[in-house]
Amino acid sequence: MTIVASGTTASPTAPAAQGVGPLLRSWRERRRISQLELALRADSSARHISFVETGRSRPSEEMVLRLAEHLEVPVRERNALLLAAGYAPRYRQTPLDDPALGPLREGLERLIRGYEPYPALVVDAKYNVVSANRGITMLLEGLPERLLALPLNAMRLTLHPEGLAPRIRNLREWRGHLLAQMERQVALHRSAALRELYEEVAAYPLPRNAPEEVAEPPAQVPYFALPLRIEHDGRVLSFVSSISTFNTPMDVTVAELAIETFLPADPATVEYLHSSWAGESRGAWRE
The missing domain is CATH 3.30.450.180 (Beta-Lactamase)
Known part of the structure; x- marks a missing residue:
């Protein structure tokens, strides 16, 4: 059987209006990682992670991607995190038949x-x-x-x-x-x-x-x-x-x-x- 188009054209699943902080907190809790442990992995501080999650601090684009990597966030959802933080999506979504x-x-x-x-x-x-x-x-x-x-x-x-x-x-x-x-x-x-x-x-x-x-x-x-x-x-x-x-x-x-x-x-x-x-x-x- 030859490859056929998979029809995977959905956009990022998380709404930007939710804000990047709650989304990151959701992924962290899902991975059962404390703020301190995530901060150590991402070369940050627990206080900064807390400020990001509560919306008191807006993370840089680099920080969003770094946290997403350490939280093992799927690529599609990394685009959603970037949108929620006010940045453009980083990852393309090319149709399989392109x-x-x-x-x-x-x-x-x-x-x-x-x-x-x-x-x-x-x-x-x-x-x-x-x-x-x-x-x-x-x-x-x-x-x-x-x-x-x-x-x-x-x-x-x-x-x-x-x-x-x-x-x-x-x-x-x-x-x-x-x-x-x-x-x-x-x-x-x-x-x-x-x-x-x-x-x-x-x-x-x-x-x-x-x-x-x-x-x-x-x-x-x-x-x-x-x-x-x-x-x-x-x-x-x-x-x-x-x-x-x-x-x-x-x-x-x-x-x-x-x-x-x-x-x-x-x-x-x-x-x-x-x-x-x-x-x-x-x-x-x-x-």
């Missing part, structure tokens, strides 16, 4: 294609799939067309009772893992759209044929992380996932991209994927 991001798109495509036959995909902040390789295409075989309409959403595809959910052998564990991941992202990004998505997928009923919580036979190879155990073509494949993001991004769109790769968790999965890739089923994986 020619300026051409090298990025090409690099991502090459990266996930190079991971084949193992599954890999790229998602945005709302878990919309912006690129996926043929390993992912294989796992999506047989899903209803309406679930495959653009934009594809990784959480809907995975947890919908007519999506991948009936095929996941450890659905309750994997569902709990995904919902906990979404909860952390909702708390971090304070996104209304992400909150709506979470509430939607959390309300999905378990498929009628969802596997019961029964003990699986001992694995031939001990798992080193929670695996995704999914049925495909009469076999149970096991994967562990890894998520990568960009280091020090200077663009909101780029900051919110995540690359998820699925590493085979046992020798049987490795053998099946490589034999399928080299054999007759390879043609079925092509676009």
